[in-house]
Amino acid sequence: MPKSWPGYLPPMLAAAVTLMLTAAYAAASGGSDPVGPLMGLVILLLIPVPVGIAVIWGSAILTCRPYQAAFAGAVVWLVLSYFLLPRDIVWQMSGNVAAGLAAGLALGRRWRLDTALTVVAAVLLPVIIWAVVQVPVTEQLQVVSDQMLNVLEENLPAGANAEQRILVLAKEKRNLESMAALAAKIYPFVIGMGLLGQGGIILGLVLFTVRRLGLPVGGWRLPRFSHWSLPFYLVWLLVLGVGLMLTRMPYAATAGLNLALFVACVLSVQGIAVQFHVTNRMLSKMGRLLYWLVMGFFFAPLILVSGTALGLLDQWVDLRHLRTGSGEDDGNADDSGNIE
Numbered sequence: 001m002p003k004s005w006p007g008y009l010p011p012m013l014a015a016a017v018t019l020m021l022t023a024a025y026a027a028a029s030g031g032s033d034p035v036g037p038l039m040g041l042v043i044l045l046l047i048p049v050p051v052g053i054a055v056i057w058g059s060a061i062l063t064c065r066p067y068q069a070a071f072a073g074a075v076v077w078l079v080l081s082y083f084l085l086p087r088d089i090v091w092q093m094s095g096n097v098a099a100g101l102a103a104g105l106a107l108g109r110r111w112r113l114d115t116a117l118t119v120v121a122a123v124l125l126p127v128i129i130w131a132v133v134q135v136p137v138t139e140q141l142q143v144v145s146d147q148m149l150n151v152l153e154e155n156l157p158a159g160a161n162a163e164q165r166i167l168v169l170a171k172e173k174r175n176l177e178s179m180a181a182l183a184a185k186i187y188p189f190v191i192g193m194g195l196l197g198q199g200g201i202i203l204g205l206v207l208f209t210v211r212r213l214g215l216p217v218g219g220w221r222l223p224r225f226s227h228w229s230l231p232f233y234l235v236w237l238l239v240l241g242v243g244l245m246l247t248r249m250p251y252a253a254t255a256g257l258n259l260a261l262f263v264a265c266v267l268s269v270q271g272i273a274v275q276f277h278v279t280n281r282m283l284s285k286m287g288r289l290l291y292w293l294v295m296g297f298f299f300a301p302l303i304l305v306s307g308t309a310l311g312l313l314d315q316w317v318d319l320r321h322l323r324t325g326s327g328e329d330d331g332n333a334d335d336s337g338n339i340e
Contacts, residue, residue: 007065011073014060018077018097019084021049026089050096051201057100058206062108062217070101088134095127099199103206113220114231120199121192128191137187141180149173189258193265226280228273229322230266235315238263264308270315271307277320 028043061070074097081090102123106116152172156165183190207219222228241263244256279288295303313319 008069008073010060010064011070011076014056014070015073015077015080017056018053018093019080021046021053022081022085022089022093025049025093026086029089050093051198051205053093054096054100054103054202055205055209057097058104058107058202059100059209059213061101061104062206062210062215063213067105067108070104074098074101091130092127095124099123099202100206103199103202106203107207107210107217107219110218116203117196117199120202121195124195124198128195137184138180141183145173145176145180148176185254186258186261188255189261189265192258192262196266225273226277227320227322228270229314230270230311232315234263234267235312238267238312265304267311267315268304268307269311271310271312272303274310274314274319275303275307 025046028046057070057074060073061067064070064073077097078090078094081093099120102120103116105111106119111119149169149172153165153169156168207217210217238260241256241258241260244252245260247253247256279291283291310319318324
């Protein structure tokens, strides 16, 4: 944003664009009748709107002067939307506005990457909680199970008699109920991973946008992937999750299961980086390509499990000798260090 422009212009533009996008989103999602091809295309095009709104406000807070003007602009948008648009849609979009402001603040004040991701994800969480309160997880999963059961019923062999159909459907219904119970149990883990990914996308897009606008905003200097190392406190979070599971108390054990799964998935990234480090040293480029293609297509679960184990071991043993600085080069570009 050129310095000759008024400092309050970015939040004003952000408020106006967000108001229009919120109105379009409300109009597209408000109809209850079956939509035609054109409206279906409009709805498809509006899917990225929530993330786009976050990027708009993250860019606004980094380009306005002073940065507090962005918060004032967000309040103006909220007040106007509150009286002009459906409040449930406004509430949903307010989470993305807040996430964008948090992302811009994190970049402007150069927070650690893990802190920035946690804050942006936490800001998005209240909207998810509100959505779950409106439509409980069990109801969401029941709808999916009913739809799958209907599909299975329609695809039963035409020659099956009534008794066979009843037995097969009863068995499939029990299987779907078991799957739904498991899905409900690990639902917080799934939401947590989704929020973490969404936070990373928002931070990356905000950084890309402001740099395209010519603003010299410093991001995070990441090492090459084979040298990625995550903060050690993740180990203690994993220990906490496992400890809660061992209590066998219903709510505590479920919380521990979700925490352990979440941390294990995050730590698996470091374990996969260890595998990259080893394969880069031992295999040629063609060998590495074949290795990861085979592992990705046929042994993806094994990659995650082994990645978690290697990531945890690397935290304690420093398999790549990154902390001592004596690790051998693996043939990639320079740069090493922790992701923080």
